[in-house]
Amino acid sequence: MAKWGMVIDLEKCTGCQACSTACQMENNRLPGENYQDVIYYTEGRQPTPSLKWFPRPCMHCEEPSCMHVCPTKATFKTEDGVVLIDWNKCIGCKYCMVACPYGVRFYTDEKALLEPNLKDVFKGEGELSWNPPYKGPQQDPAHGVGIQPAGVVSKCTFCYHKISKAPKGVPDLDEDVAELREFVPACVRCCAPKARYFGDLDNPASKVSRLISEKDGTRLLDHTGNKPQVYYLTGAGAAGSAVPSSRSTTSKA
Amino acid sequence: MSNSKPASVNQVWLVSLAALAVSVAVVGMNLMGQGHAAFNTTSHGPLAWGMPVVTYDYFVSFSIGMAFVAGAALVFDVEGLYASMKRVLWIAMAALAGGILVLGLELGHPFRATYAILLNFQTSSPLFWKPILVFLYIWVLLAAYAKVARPGWSPAAVKPLGYALFITGGLLAAGSAAVFGLMSMRPVWYDPMLPVFSIFESMILGLSGIIVAVSIGHGGVANAPEPTRKLLEGLGRNGMALFTAVVLLSVVVRAWGGVWSNLDGLQVWQTIVRGPLFWAEIVALALALALLLRGGGLLSAAVLVIVATFIGRYEFVIAGQMVPLFKGSWVPGLVSYAPSITEWMVAVLGLALNFAIYAYGEKRLDLSAAPGN
Amino acid sequence: MEILKSKVSRRRFLQATGGAGAAGAVIGGTGIGGLQTLGEAQAAAGDGQTKINTSICGQCPARCGIHVYTTNGRVHAIYGNPEHPIANGKGCPKMFLGTYILYDPDRFKGPMKRTNPKKGRDEDPKFVPIKWEEAYQIVADRLNALRDKGESHRFGLFFGRGWGASDVGVNIVPFGKLFGSPNVPIGHSSICSDGSVVAKQCTDGNASYSSYDYRNANYLLMFGANFLEAFRPYNNNLQTWGYIRGEKVPKTRVTYVDVHMNQTAAAADRALLLKPGTDGALALAIAHVILTEGLWDRHFVGGFKDGGNHFKSGETLDPASFNERWTSGLVEWWNAELKDRTPKWAEGVTTLPADLIIKTAMEFGTTRPAIALFERGAHTHSNGLYNGMAIHSLNALVGSLYAEGGLAYQMGPAYGAAPANPDDFLDEHAKNGAWKKFPRIDLQGHDDGYKLAKNMIQEAGANQLSGKAGYKLDTALFYMTNPAFSTPNARDWEKAMETMYVIDTSPFPGETAWLADLILPDNTYLERWQDAPTYPFQGWPLAQIRTPAIKPLYDTKTFGDVLIEIGKRIKGPTGEYYKKLDNVENILRHLAKGFEQTPGDNGVNSFETWVEKGSWYKKPYLWRQVRGEFFEWDGKGYNKPMKADEVKAKLLKTDSGKFEFKSSKLEHEAAWIAAKTGRDPKKLAFPQWEEPKHTGSGDLHFVTPKTALHCEGRGANLPNCIAIFQPTVGGRTQAMAELHPSVAGAKGIRDGDRIKIKNNLGEIEAVARVTELTRPDVVVLPFEYGHWAMGRWAKSRGAHVDSIVAQQSDRVTGMANYYTGKVSVEKA
Structure with missing residues (x-):
């Protein structure tokens, strides 16, 4: 069984946010609640300020703290290494949102970032908390895929509705390989500078394994022990060349 | 004691019913209309746990405090409290009821929660253990109440339940604190000793609670039966002073460390110590301590402690989430949060329910029933 | 409280459907009243099969190939067409917003x-x-x-x-x-962007935007052309960036020139944040250094008859001493303008340190192939024509025109x-x-x-x-x-x-x-x-x-x-x-x-x-300049040498058939231009420094850039676009005004405050984002918002920047001077 993971090369990342928009298209996300964000930081002063960025999907940790705190096992890890939420089990306590060190989780019932609320414009019924006309065909609440029912938490699934249909045993899901294209997570498939790679971390022959080895893949907040399955390459000269040590823009006054 | 109730009970009863009516109306209307969008908690804010969690958690602590008082009375044969045993346990149950109601309003799927937690057996989650501890705790509370509610109850026979109250209450207090204290990704919360602090906090809440209850039930501590009055003015006052000092010291030390530390996440303390709420908490606790030590009004000290610990709980829960996790420019600076009207009303609803249940007890049940000898 | 809520929403649904006859008549908050529909939205029903349609995007002029996914009559996904040479299966951030445009609830439903x-x-x-x-x-x-x-x-x-x-x-x-x-x-x-079209017409005779061979270039010098946010073809630029910065050996060096720190500036090796409207001064100084240091391309430009280098700052030369090859007017240009355009002089104009200008010039002049490209802010000033000509002249100096790794012009189908x-x-x-x-x-x-x-x-x-x-x-x-x-x-x-x-x-x-x-x-x-x-x-x-x-x-x-x-x-x-x-x-x-x-x-x-x-x-491009010789593709390679008249007819379409540092097109119209602009008719044909005439009033330059998420003008009514519209400073409900801390401090403005941006034309309000990204003499507020009749999300969102931008245009190119206004700010 594969252990799916992602590599993000910050030397190539242009900070364009196509990953964010492809994600919201594929996963029917509401404004400001994409399953993955690009995070921008400003440091320094004129005339030499620096602007850095890096994309932040769910890390699909090997030891996900969100899973460990979930009182109902609604958050679980699949055999192929993906952290998912079973919406049939989620009670909406939001403990996982509190316990995720990376801030990647969303609760269904909230004030909208932007009014008018899209949920009121495209009202849903029953299982669907809203129902936009551009909703995709996939709906798999047991794996947290599709439109959320009310009262649950959701998060990036590595586009589980795509990767779970991939042929078994492939080392990488590369969008440039025609037969595999439809199985590639949206944020990887769309990436114009090809800053993202998706593959089997357990397969030493995979491109992701090679990149992590050759280009010194690093993990965000490794000290938390969550052991992300998303690795960053921070080669010299990258725009967001360093994963910031600080997760917030504020520091001690 | 005569059966004629002091006017204060009726006042509490009427006010709590009125508050209940208003808060049920507001909360019901807003939650039915908007769901949890009526809360100011948001993922893009981002802040997951707001006022309802604070309130729920606080009521549980308060309930445990009352259980500690009852447990202490039974375990240590504090006869001065026997006459208040039924009242104390009743209040513990009332507070828990308010807390659970608030939790129910906070959860996305409260009814699913009633079975899904136990059935899935996620032993690594503090929130798996907490409901189990709540069940045990409720069971002990009910058992103890059932015994002391009987006229002429025997302290000796209830004594084992006194131990049980201590144990289950203590475990629940610790478990509740662990929900926060084990979160290493939230440095403001992360503190393996948090359960100990939580127990002390429950103790001052329990003592404050009994003081307030006796004041209401008897129209003032001075009107309480002599043994009760003596006890509260003596051991009660001194114990509460001691525990208040411990809590005050803990709060100060925690803030001190927070302001000093470079650890990312703790920078929020820079903001907290500049805010009025933090100082309100400190001043209230210090004032309460001063009153207790100088023989001042017990009731005033108790009210100060109750308010200060609520502020403290609010600051703690919110502060732990104020440093946005990986938001960069999207949320520059700290997360800003203030409870919505609905969230305030949820708190009022819980509080009103507590008081209504309590006042109902004072009116209809003989909460001062003393044990027979 | 899900259980409570679903009951009510069902009741509301019944209420809403009770008046179903009028349901289609509402156009939300747009205020365009009385709209009724004749056609109803197509019913979403079908066989569950997903159909993939091959088409092209419509959100910028690049027209990327797309695959559109439709299931049960609903379009739910759009991805790049892997067989399309611009898209190559990839997408820019706008591509994936297409479904929101299609299903915009504010759309007109019929005539x-x-x-x-x-x-x-x-x-x-x-x-x-x-x-x-x-x-x-x-x-x-x-x-x-x-x-x-x-x-x-x-x-x-x-x-x-x-x-x-x-x-x-x-x-x-x-x-x-x-x-x-x-x-x-x-x-x-x-x-x-006519400013760039006409600047190129005036120098190399092609009234067009350029085509670029970025992948083979080793140095890119960009002026205002926001390669990673707003320059076209955006999707392919991003692909190019991944290649030239992450794969290519040697890695392409990039210097980027703008007035605030944006993504391109941040991702480049060097960001030069200059005073608005002074791009031409920088380009002239770079040209000056290229000449004084002898770095020009001898094959394309030619050289001194004695083989040496006689360009010395401040000293005129005899035009007869230089043999020009594919350029014309170099020494005249030097004498009339360039000899005094030293880096030190440019420092005074642009505020950029002279040593950085020299460094940039040395790099650009020694790294081949190199491309200088520009648009936007570089040419939206009264001096835009000259800024553009000066920048484009750098391409001629290093021999990039029609070269591999250089720039050329687009062929038609x-x-x-x-x-x-x-x-x-x-x-x-x-x-x-x-x-x-x-x-x-x-x-x-x-x-x-x-x-x-x-x-x-x-x-x-x-x-x-x-x-x-x-x-x-x-x-x-x-x-x-x-x-x-x-x-x-x-x-x-x-x-x-x-x-x-x-x-x-x-x-x-x-x-x-x-x-x-x-x-x-x-x-x-x-x-x-x-x-x-x-x-x-x-x-x-x-x-x-x-x-x-x-x-x-x-x-x-x-x-x-x-x-x-x-x-x-x-x-x-x-x-x-x-x-x-x-x-x-x-x-x-x-x-x-x-x-x-x-x-x-x-x-x-x-x-x-x-x-x-x-x-x-149909590849390849048919012409190529190699070391000063022009060749045409003969079916196998660039083997067919071209004569000067063929080059003139097909590639360098000026009077001289060469790249003109002294523009014959401008010379022909010298009288008209001099009359309308007051320029010296003897000098106006050269790329030169001219102080921009700023419009408006106040102490700050008002710059209103295009962001990556402009979405063909519909972005302001797409909530999923608004929420990520201005990433570098976090504008997620509207555009924020980037203000330097020194400006904010002087005016008592704090981050997040509402501010007034005003000049003699009027005032607009915006939310301040106090940031070090923007120069102290500039306030940046991206255009997009301030619509008054565009849809429910656009309504009352943000400020209409062009209401305080004066109508002043470059008299020659006609380019609107969007970024030349001055304003002052104060707390609202």
Whole structure:
């Protein structure tokens, strides 16, 4: 069984946010609640300020703290290494949102970032908390895929509705390989500078394994022990060349 | 004691019913209309746990405090409290009821929660253990109440339940604190000793609670039966002073460390110590301590402690989430949060329910029933 | 509290459906009242099968190939077409917003006419739905009446975004010729990037944007062309960036010039944040260093007769001492201008340290191939022409024109003939009608207007009001342009629209629609047929085709077909011509006939294969300059040497057949330019430093850049776009005004405060983001918001930046000086 993971090369990342928009298209996300964000930081002063960025999907940790705190096992890890939420089990306590060190989780019932609320414009019924006309065909609440029912938490699934249909045993899901294209997570498939790679971390022959080895893949907040399955390459000269040590823009006054 | 109730009970009863009516109306209307969008908690804010969690958690602590008082009375044969045993346990149950109601309003799927937690057996989650501890705790509370509610109850026979109250209450207090204290990704919360602090906090809440209850039930501590009055003015006052000092010291030390530390996440303390709420908490606790030590009004000290610990709980829960996790420019600076009207009303609803249940007890049940000898 | 909530929402649903008859009538918060639908949204039902349609995107002129995924009648996903040479299966952030555009709930649902005779922001147009047949007849009757009266010049057709007039699916130019109006069509290029087009025309003779061979370049020097946010073709730029920065050996070095730190500046090796409007000074200083250091390309430029280097700062030279090869006027330029443009001098103008200017010049001059590219801020000032010419001259100095890893110009596709030739359908009026005496309403090409500009849409509104062109328009049709919002001092156009019969064709509400008399809503780009010869890309020809992924959701029609239907109803041979065209699909079938003779590299040789693949293209680019020699592709390689006259005819289309540092085009018009600008007629043909004339008033430069998420103008009404609109400073509910801490501090403004940005034209309000990203003399506020009639999300969101941007344009290029305004800020 594969252990799916992602590599993000910050030397190539242009900070364009196509990953964010492809994600919201594929996963029917509401404004400001994409399953993955690009995070921008400003440091320094004129005339030499620096602007850095890096994309932040769910890390699909090997030891996900969100899973460990979930009182109902609604958050679980699949055999192929993906952290998912079973919406049939989620009670909406939001403990996982509190316990995720990376801030990647969303609760269904909230004030909208932007009014008018899209949920009121495209009202849903029953299982669907809203129902936009551009909703995709996939709906798999047991794996947290599709439109959320009310009262649950959701998060990036590595586009589980795509990767779970991939042929078994492939080392990488590369969008440039025609037969595999439809199985590639949206944020990887769309990436114009090809800053993202998706593959089997357990397969030493995979491109992701090679990149992590050759280009010194690093993990965000490794000290938390969550052991992300998303690795960053921070080669010299990258725009967001360093994963910031600080997760917030504020520091001690 | 005569059966004629002091006017204060009726006042509490009427006010709590009125508050209940208003808060049920507001909360019901807003939650039915908007769901949890009526809360100011948001993922893009981002802040997951707001006022309802604070309130729920606080009521549980308060309930445990009352259980500690009852447990202490039974375990240590504090006869001065026997006459208040039924009242104390009743209040513990009332507070828990308010807390659970608030939790129910906070959860996305409260009814699913009633079975899904136990059935899935996620032993690594503090929130798996907490409901189990709540069940045990409720069971002990009910058992103890059932015994002391009987006229002429025997302290000796209830004594084992006194131990049980201590144990289950203590475990629940610790478990509740662990929900926060084990979160290493939230440095403001992360503190393996948090359960100990939580127990002390429950103790001052329990003592404050009994003081307030006796004041209401008897129209003032001075009107309480002599043994009760003596006890509260003596051991009660001194114990509460001691525990208040411990809590005050803990709060100060925690803030001190927070302001000093470079650890990312703790920078929020820079903001907290500049805010009025933090100082309100400190001043209230210090004032309460001063009153207790100088023989001042017990009731005033108790009210100060109750308010200060609520502020403290609010600051703690919110502060732990104020440093946005990986938001960069999207949320520059700290997360800003203030409870919505609905969230305030949820708190009022819980509080009103507590008081209504309590006042109902004072009116209809003989909460001062003393044990027979 | 889910259980409680679902009960209520069901009750609300019942209430809503109780009044179902009126359900479609509401256009939310747009305020365009009285809209009713004739066509209902297509029912979402089907067999569960996902269909993938091959088409092209419509959110910027690059026209990326897309695959559109439709299941059960719902379009739910769009990805890049892997076989499309621009998209290569990838997408920019806009590509994935297409479904929101298609399903924008504020879309017009069918044709409508105005019933409120009064026009204005506060006048509800009171649109009523009509049938298409009636709509066509209304327009045709008006146009026929004008023609009968001999006033056909009083009809104007204004078009905007989209790559040229051909992106309609029908060439709109013949309509003017047949019907008889100089005002059909008037493009929007002068509020886009005409500054660069004309700067290139003045130097190398090509009135066009360039094609670039970025992948083979080793140095990129970018002026204001925001490569990673707003420069075209954006998607391919991003792909290029990943390659040149993460794969290519050696890694391409990049220096980026702008007035605030943005993504391109941050990702580049070096960011030069200069004073707005001084890009030309920097380019001149770089040219100065290239010459004094002897770094110019001897093969392309030539050299001193004695083989040495005699360029010394401040010293003039004898032009006869230098043998120029493919350039002309170098020493004259040096003597007249360049000799004094030292880095030290440029430091004083640009505020950039001289040593950084020298470093940049040394790198650019020693790293080959190198490309200098520019647009946006570099040329939206009164000195834009010269800034552009100076920057483009750097390409000549290092020999990048037509070189591998350099820049060239775009070839057109091998299209077949259209179904009819307009020249066969000219009647007497078309040939010799009175309309021929009249200038264009925008006075483009006119001595009193902008003689050398390509278009002047920003002047047309004011001229309509003043009657400066000698007449006023009676009827105007707008296609993909919204001048009542997007021109500088847009109020002029707003008032002008009150004086004419306005026909808007946008699928969406907008300011022009609000002032329109007739709405003929277009299909969105996912619902229509169109062709799109490529926007300048890599030079070799490329033609893309747009096909409908889904039947139109509402009773809307492709603008190309609407224009043909109107044409059919014009009396005389014009009607015959349009009957021959019949419809857009028919035209496309004729165009594709050209591919039968010239099959594409991807095997496209017919209409059907074109539709299947989504594009036709034929590599390579046919010409290349190698070490000062020009060659033509002979089928196997660049083997066929070109003679000087061939180079002049095909590549360097100036009088001299060379790259001109002394522009013959400007020399020809020296008298007119000198009269209109006060420039020295002896010197005005050289790229040179000229202080920009700033408009407005105040101590800060007001810069309103385009962000990555402009979305063909619809971004302001797409909530999923608004929420990530301005990432670098976190503008997620509206655009934030970037303000340097020193400015904010002096005015007592704190981060997040509402501020007023004001000048002599008025004031707007914005939220301040206090940041070190922006220079202390600049306030940055991206344009996008401030719409007053564009849809429920756009409504009351943000500020209309162009309401405090004066209408000043480059007198030669016609380029609107968008970024040259001055303002002051204060706490609101």
